[in-house]
Amino acid sequence: MRREREIAIVRRVVGGWKRLGHRVAFVPTMGAIHEGHLGLVRRARASAERVVASIFVNPLQFGPQEDYKRYPRPRARDHALLAGAGVDLLWEPRAQDLYPPGECTRVRVTGLGDVLEGGSRPGHFEGVATVVLKLLHVVEPHLLWMGQKDAQQARLVEQMCRDLHLPVTVRRGATVREPGGLACSSRNLYLDLAQRAQAVGLSRGLASALRALRDGERSAARIIGVVRRVWREYPDLVPDYVSVVDAHTFQPVRRVQSRVLVAVAARVGKTRLIDNLEWGPP
Template identity: 50%
Template sequence: MQIVTKVAEMQDVCRKLRLNGRMLGFVPTMGALHAGHISLVRRARAECDVISASIFVNPLQFAPGEDLARYPRTFEEDCRLLEAENVDVLFAPDAAEMYPQGAVTTVSVAGVGDRLDGASRPGHFTGVATVVAKLFHVVSPQRAYFGQKDAAQLAVLRQMVRDLNFHVELVGCAIVRDPDGLALSSRNKYLSSMERARALTLHRALRQIEHMIASGERRTAQLIAGGMEILKTADEVRVDYLSIVNANTLLPVTSAEAGTLVAVAAYIGTTRLIDNLLVA
């Protein structure tokens, strides 16, 4: 696996990877890789001829006081994992390479970027959209792979791709969970054993809503109330939001029809976790 740290070199490498009509798949990450990330790489490997990935902890998507400084960084282990999956090239720039002195341009996705996590973390999706737009320009992949766990992020990026005419297909991949149902996240490393047990409440709340829908309840107010009852059973779980929304616009809906997004975010101690499901 080739490791590249400079924008110009990465552009040249990816240009060569795309020669002769080869399909280039791209998996952007912030590192601290887990089985969820590897599932994206494997999906890309199954669908594309050549694979690129990136590791970059993007400072632009962290607000003051968030966990930028302590976000887990496991670069050497990440490289071993990606190499084992036959990734062709890894882009691993530093912040100065991605945001050179004097850079002022950002990408703001108004509306959808201000909902769910965008409402809770003002400016977060501007940071996400900006870095992903830059990565798309550097890599120019035909397909890019993202986890469904970050459903709001996926909605924001799809809007950006449409609006800015990026020639890339965004592929959303299923959430990967531990056997007990906890959605895999790099931030799970922050949790104590007691906090991890409490974190399962998010999945239980979603399962409760799923059960209510299967039983015929579609009214979102009642579904949210049912989910909140589960969330209230755990100590030291502070709910940020539990919302039922259109998966593309992230606007609230009154009835949970097929394709509707049920999304939850909560603080377990000081760690903010997210989870979701799509209504079948």
């Protein structure tokens, strides 16, 4: 696996592959690599001749009271895992590379970026959209792989690429879960054993919502109630939101009549976690 920092070198390497007719797939990450990331790399490896990954902890998507400074950065471990999964080129830009002095452009996807995570974390998706656009302009991949665990982020990036006529296809990989059901996340590293036992309440609440949907429940309010009832069994799980939204527009629905996303967010101790379930009537 080749590792680079400089934008010009990344462009030169990827441009050389493309001149040879190779398809290029790209997996952007913030590091602290876990099985969810590795699953995306494997999907990228199967979809293209060359795979580029990036590690960049993006300061623009963190709020002033969030965990930018303490976000896990196990670089040596990350390098070994990505190399073992088949990454050809790992790009590790510095903050000054993507946000040089005088830089002042921001990207905002209206509507999609203002609800759920956007409502709880003002400015978060502006930071996400801005950095992803910058990364795409450098790598210029044929395929961009994102995870379903961050469904709102993936949907927002899909919309941005469509609206800005970017020549890239956005694909999603399914959420990967730990044996107890907890969705793989870099922030899981913050959790001790007792907190992990509480954090599984997110996925268990979603599992109950899925059973209700399959049994014919179509009221969004009752589905939300199903999740919250499960969460009462986990006293250290502090809810942020439970929402049932249209899977395309991310606007709340009252009844499930088309494909929806049941999206949840909660805190365990100081760690904020998200998860979701996408489902459509048969």
